[in-house]
């Protein structure tokens with residue numbers, strides 16, 4: 436269970452009152468998908484960055500299964516992220532960008548190479564194995580980033596508009612992959628403006644309103 440309790444954050448470089456202080460509280464159980472919606476600039480990326488450990492809260496509690504993440508650096512948290520910028524390694528081919536999700540040192544044996552190839556086929560990228568990210572379209576890059584995150588198989592998946600710009604067939608294929616991970620107990624926090632994504636995946640929804648999360652029916 437992911438738990439945020441009164442997690443307070445403010446951007447110090449902003450003028451007082453210019454941006455609301457953020458104060459987030461939420462719970463997310465294994466296998467559950469919570470969708471977060473809100474206006475542009477409402478604080479959705481800020482929430483994900485706090486959970487991932489890229490920003491440090493001023494106060495409050497953040498943890499997983501009762502253990503505080505307060506002093507845990509991002510790379511030790513049991514989660515994986517797909518943020519809007521896809522963070523691909525431009526000098527590495529597609530197979531290696533995906534393979535990093537399985538082995539960060541890229542020591543892949545036959546089994547791991549097969550997982551990469553099968554994964555690429557599942558997201559419609561079978562011909563792209565050896566291409567560099569700069570030779571892919573935006574939607575293809577997005578699929579590479581998502582596949583890498585899915586192959587990591589961490590207990591918590593943080594997704595920021597992960598399906599925007601994908602065509603219907605690819606979107607459905609990726610929904611299927613995310614659902615399969617939920618069934619294995621992966622918790623998903625989904626930031627999305629897209630009502631179809633939310634209908635397809637979310638068990639619950641909440642809205643970011645003036646720096647606070649408000650549950651939606």
Ligand SMILES: Nc1ncnc2c1ncn2[C@@H]1O[C@H](COP(=O)(O)OP(=O)(O)OP(=O)(O)O)[C@@H](O)[C@H]1O
Pocket residue numbers: 446448449454473474475476477478479480481482
């Ligand atoms: N480094 C920063 N310094 C100061 N203010 C920031 C910084 N990063 C973000 N903000 C401000 O914090 C607020 C929340 O930003 P955030 O990126 O979390 O919003 P968002 O809901 O993800 O927006 P979008 O949907 O447009 O991506 C915005 O008003 C933004 O301008």
